[in-house]
Amino acid sequence: MRRLPFTVIGGFLGAGKTTLLNRLLRGAGGRRFAVLVNDFGAVDIDSRLVIAHGGETISLANGCICCSIGDSLVMALVRVLEKADAIDHVVVEASGVADPARIAELAMIEPMLERDGVVVLADASSVRDRAADRYVGDTVQRQLDGADLLILNKADLVTAAQSADITAWLQGRTAGVRVVPAIHAEVPVEALFGLAPTDGTDTRVHAEAAQPPPIRRWSLTTNGLVNRAALLEALGALPTSVLRAKGILRFADSPHQRSVVHMVGRRIDVRSDGPWGIAALRSDLVLLGTPDMLDDTELDRRFAAALTPGAQ
Amino acid sequence: MPSTVIYPARRIITMNAHEPFATHVAVRDGRVLGVGSLAELEGWGPYDLDRRFESLVLMPGFVEGHSHAFEGGVWSFPYVGFFDRRSPDGAISQGLTSIDAVVARLREIERSMTTADGPLLAWGFDPIYFGGRRMNRADLDKVSVERPVLVIHSNFHVLNVNSPVLAKAGIDHATNVHGIVKDDAGQPTGELQEIAAKYMAYRASGINLAAALSDEAAVWRFARVAQLSGVTTATDLHNELPDSTVTGYLQASAREDFPIRLLPAFGAIALPVEEGVAKLQALVQRNNERLRFGLVKIITDGSIQGLSARMRWPGYYNGLPNGVWNTGPEEIDRLLQAYHDAGFQVHIHTNGDEASEVALDAIERALTRTPRRDHRHTLQHCQMADAAQFRRMAALGACVNLFANHLFYWGDIHYAQTLGPERANRMDACGTALRTGVPFAIHCDAPVTPIGPLFTAWCAVNRRTASGRTLGEAEKISVADALRAVTLGAAYTLKLDHEIGSIEVGKRADFTVLHDDPLEVAPQALKDVRVWGTVLGGRIFEAPAG
Numbered sequence: 001m002r003r004l005p006f007t008v009i010g011g012f013l014g015a016g017k018t019t020l021l022n023r024l025l026r027g028a029g030g031r032r033f034a035v036l037v038n039d040f041g042a043v044d045i046d047s048r049l050v051i052a053h054g055g056e057t058i059s060l061a062n063g064c065i066c067c068s069i070g071d072s073l074v075m076a077l078v079r080v081l082e083k084a085d086a087i088d089h090v091v092v093e094a095s096g097v098a099d100p101a102r103i104a105e106l107a108m109i110e111p112m113l114e115r116d117g118v119v120v121l122a123d124a125s126s127v128r129d130r131a132a133d134r135y136v137g138d139t140v141q142r143q144l145d146g147a148d149l150l151i152l153n154k155a156d157l158v159t160a161a162q163s164a165d166i167t168a169w170l171q172g173r174t175a176g177v178r179v180v181p182a183i184h185a186e187v188p189v190e191a192l193f194g195l196a197p198t199d200g201t202d203t204r205v206h207a208e209a210a211q212p213p214p215i216r217r218w219s220l221t222t223n224g225l226v227n228r229a230a231l232l233e234a235l236g237a238l239p240t241s242v243l244r245a246k247g248i249l250r251f252a253d254s255p256h257q258r259s260v261v262h263m264v265g266r267r268i269d270v271r272s273d274g275p276w277g278i279a280a281l282r283s284d285l286v287l288l289g290t291p292d293m294l295d296d297t298e299l300d301r302r303f304a305a306a307l308t309p310g311a312q
Numbered sequence: 313m314p315s316t317v318i319y320p321a322r323r324i325i326t327m328n329a330h331e332p333f334a335t336h337v338a339v340r341d342g343r344v345l346g347v348g349s350l351a352e353l354e355g356w357g358p359y360d361l362d363r364r365f366e367s368l369v370l371m372p373g374f375v376e377g378h379s380h381a382f383e384g385g386v387w388s389f390p391y392v393g394f395f396d397r398r399s400p401d402g403a404i405s406q407g408l409t410s411i412d413a414v415v416a417r418l419r420e421i422e423r424s425m426t427t428a429d430g431p432l433l434a435w436g437f438d439p440i441y442f443g444g445r446r447m448n449r450a451d452l453d454k455v456s457v458e459r460p461v462l463v464i465h466s467n468f469h470v471l472n473v474n475s476p477v478l479a480k481a482g483i484d485h486a487t488n489v490h491g492i493v494k495d496d497a498g499q500p501t502g503e504l505q506e507i508a509a510k511y512m513a514y515r516a517s518g519i520n521l522a523a524a525l526s527d528e529a530a531v532w533r534f535a536r537v538a539q540l541s542g543v544t545t546a547t548d549l550h551n552e553l554p555d556s557t558v559t560g561y562l563q564a565s566a567r568e569d570f571p572i573r574l575l576p577a578f579g580a581i582a583l584p585v586e587e588g589v590a591k592l593q594a595l596v597q598r599n600n601e602r603l604r605f606g607l608v609k610i611i612t613d614g615s616i617q618g619l620s621a622r623m624r625w626p627g628y629y630n631g632l633p634n635g636v637w638n639t640g641p642e643e644i645d646r647l648l649q650a651y652h653d654a655g656f657q658v659h660i661h662t663n664g665d666e667a668s669e670v671a672l673d674a675i676e677r678a679l680t681r682t683p684r685r686d687h688r689h690t691l692q693h694c695q696m697a698d699a700a701q702f703r704r705m706a707a708l709g710a711c712v713n714l715f716a717n718h719l720f721y722w723g724d725i726h727y728a729q730t731l732g733p734e735r736a737n738r739m740d741a742c743g744t745a746l747r748t749g750v751p752f753a754i755h756c757d758a759p760v761t762p763i764g765p766l767f768t769a770w771c772a773v774n775r776r777t778a779s780g781r782t783l784g785e786a787e788k789i790s791v792a793d794a795l796r797a798v799t800l801g802a803a804y805t806l807k808l809d810h811e812i813g814s815i816e817v818g819k820r821a822d823f824t825v826l827h828d829d830p831l832e833v834a835p836q837a838l839k840d841v842r843v844w845g846t847v848l849g850g851r852i853f854e855a856p857a858g
Contacts (some may be wrong), residue, residue: 013642041584055554071552071582074510097637105489106511111479135622135641135670138634 003114004084006107007091007193010100010138010143012119012130016153017093018042020121020185022092022119025064029189032063032088034080038095040068042284069093072300073103081112089116089193097139101146117191117244117264121185124166125157145174148265149192149243155181171240176266178240178289188215191243194264215243216293220285220300222307225252231285231306235268238302241293247285248273261285316340316359317850318350324370327800337370339748339821342601342849346817369829371795372702372814373544373822374765375802377713378659378692378755381548381574384534385525385750386435386464386759390421393436393466397762398540400533402856411447414463418455431460431517435759438466440725441778447472448495449502460516464509464524466721467760469618471509473502477516506618506651528560531574535564539571540855541675541764542843543822545812547575549659549692550609552582558595565603571846571853575806577607581639585650586638591839592656601849608651608658609692611638613667616695616730616817617722621664623696629732634666645677648689652678657807658689659713665696672704679708690805693757695739697732702741702748711805714740716754716771723777737784742772742797742841746789753802754794765831769794771840791835823847 011017022034022044037043043066045058052059056079058066065087069076073092080090090113094100100118107115120143123130130140138155142149150170167179180187228251235245245263258273288300294302317339324334326347338345338353346353353359387400392414395407408414414437422432425738432455439446452461461474478484478500485498491508493501504512514521524530531548538546551557553576564570578592588608595605613635614620619628620635627634639647644660651658662668663858668691675689690711691697695718699745705712718726719740727736738744745752754772756763772794776784789797803813812820827842843853 013640039584042585071579074507074514077511078514094645097640101638102490102507105491106507108487108489109483109492109508109511110515111480111482135639135666139637139640 004075004087004112005089005116005193006104006113007041007089007116008094008100008104008118009091009117009121010094010098010103010147011096012123012127012136012140012143013096013273014126015096015121015123016151016182016185017096017121020151020187021091021093023185024189024192027061027189028062028064030062031189031193032086033065034083034087034090035064035066036069036073036076036080036090036092037066037071038093040066063263069271071136077182081110084112091165091193097136099139099142099146104146114262115269116193116262117148117267118146119149120144121151122151123162124152124171124181127152127171128166128169141173144170147174147177148267150177150179150265151185151187152179152181153181153185156183170285174266176240178243178265180243183299190215194244194288195286214291216289216291218287218293218299220283220303220307222283223281224307225250225255226283227251227306227308228253228259230308231303232270234302234306235261235263237289239294242287242289243289247283249285250276250281266284314340316345316356318353318359319362319365319370320350321365321370322367324815325372325795325831326816327372327796328477329818331816332769334815337815337821337823338804339850342851344815344817344819344821347574349817365825369826370798370815371824371826371830373812373846373848374542374798374824375753375806375808375813376538376543376546376755376758376763376765376798377690377753377805378536378548378549378715379538379546379758379763381527381534383529383532383537383759383763384532385527387533387537388524388530390417390434391436392417392434392463392561394438394441395566395762400536400539400540402540411442411445411451414447415451415454416661418452418461418463422455422459422461425459429459429568431462432456433462433464433513433517433521435464435811436466437463437472438721439470439569440624440722446493446501449473449475449478449500452502462513462516463610465696467618468616469506469615471504471510471513473512473516475502477512478502481512481515485504491788515799526557526560528564530562531564532570535570535572535574537758538763539846539853540736541762541766542826542846543572543763543765544822544824545573545575545806546763546850547577547607547806549577549607550579550611550661551576551589552579553595553602553605558598561603562600565600568851570602571670571848573602573604573812573848575604575607577609578605580608580610580647580651580658582820585806589650589654589656592651593654601632604808606656607804609661610644610647610658611661612644612671613637613664616663616718617725619698619730622666622670623664624669628730629735630729635664641674644670645674648674649678649681652687652689653682655684659692660689661692663693663695664700665701667691668694668697668701672701672708672710675708675710676704679737681828685709686750686806687806692755696735697741697744698738699744699748702744702750705750708747711753712745712750713755713802713805714742714745714772716740716742716768717756719771719775720778721761723775723783724779724781725779727777727783738787739783740772741784741787742789742793743784743787751801751804752797753805754797755802766838766841766843767799767839769798769830770835772797773835791831791838794838795830821847821850
């Protein structure tokens, strides 16, 4: 069964969630996102792109749909999954006080979904005050702690020194968390949602593309068997400049099964995806990262051990 | 000449200070023409004398200030709670006092189901009364190993399911999800909590669940359950009010035999404020005698027993972390200000004392920006407020509606686990409300607890928990004060005290008719006072013998 990647966007009121989602709906890059939002009124889409506007759903020419959560996220999600065939990726906007990591867990009890990332936005100019606030401090801290990827938004409102200071503070709170600085929530779509599926059916209308900062990519392909432990160790040891990894792998310990490895920020998931069937017996791994990601030689070196199946 | 009917009664408790008790009430055009002696009322001209209440006691119709029409929705599914509960048809659904009894009841229902694989949903289960034993999937597998079986707990936040539901969702020992309870061996027990529970309920039973919970039939069932307990006015205190629901409410309330006045509160979070205000302004134009739009609801925190209430220092007695905001403080401010500025009355759900503090701060700020007399914004539940917070309510002109039924159903848990003795003893502080002069009501929050104002009044008077402990002598109130809280007190918190809540000239002829006199029975027996039926706008609704 095809599983839809499930991403939750969290962050406190004013962190930039709506800006990010508006950006996503405009520049989806051919991917059909179903975006569940709290405040329909805040969604800002060029009316020429809207092909249908129902009570709870807006359908866009680029294949995306935007759905209102209303007062029940659960009901909104159940409704969206009825249209699963027309969707590539489900994105939920957590409310400003919700714990996005909890919402992401829905993917683990819904066979149609695959947990992707928990992306939390933080307003660089206010996140530390918020995290110390008498009423909402614990809420904000819970959100930050649950993030796989943190977007330090409104980076233009602080100095470089302050930004470095906040980044260090965020990484000190949550070991291994990736912090991506951004202005006006401008982040590469691939960094948040991974590479688009390459099924060659991309004939949809593309909206104006935003110009986010570039993203670096490294990949590995092998016809040999892969050492599971060595690969997971190499992934776990990657610096925070590597934002995501996705691999379909043939592990030496289970050569007859396709294994799917999925890394979003600091979180790594591995699952067995059944027998290979007619697919080529080949392992592929792709890393995506910020421009300062390790160079290819260094990455090749780090993953060399994984290509030596060893005595398994 | 409009017809006048004079009803003699054994006693009429009026809630009207000028004439607290009377023997006769005259009704004309659905309203109270007068109350007093027959001689005093005869001056109004020709009348019919209707003696059907001669041996009965009349009170102002009970007003339930915090209930949910969802109560009518859940009755489309079988009830499996610990306590007896009256269903919309008037029959008593027997309480089930062991897990085996719940299983046996479910097996009976399962065998009578006509579809082969449709889900079996039941509600009202409460695990706290079985001496620590929890229901597990083996129990529900005895009901069926093919059909999905789901038992929703009385708090509506927890669910027990059987193995087929777990298998279909792919939940096993490897599923590490908050809210999926596991046994010592690491296997899921079938108990699901919070968002996992909610999701599974909808997923296993489909969209039909939502429809069954909110269709027009559901609102009729709600009205009937309310009416059977003596209620003549009830709130549906949180509703997104989609068009389908509005239509159902308009259709139901258009019928003269619809037995209650229904007050839906619009859930402020459902729409951007400008749209919400406009929607509500339009809905108010469609009000009729039995349907009143205009209330607004804001939900701030969760529940105390669910450990999701926002508490001030020192937090939960069992040391667990503070609860969660459903709506954060800034958002509360923004929503309250918008509806306050538009002239609406806002009901604010606050269970924990930190949530109450934030709500009071928001009311104070709204009033500073936009002074407004007689707003009557009301804190709902407000279970943990201390005396200082009550004094602030009084100073700000706020009202409070206290969750008295909690004392009985969860008082023991609050005493031992969530609040600890000191705060459990002062929870739902009716005595403090009275002493500080805060206008107050008491409520049931149906379907969380059954609707029944006499039981709710009994809770406020006796403050007795399910195990028999008394919580806080100083917060007890008299029977007379409790009866006022479920009539005129509640009417005041809904801005309807000029129209209902007491029996006096000019008001609606809404009465609760009782077999026994609640002021004469022992206070401990208040909950056992029998309800004969109700009168709504002069129309008589006799309850079937229960």
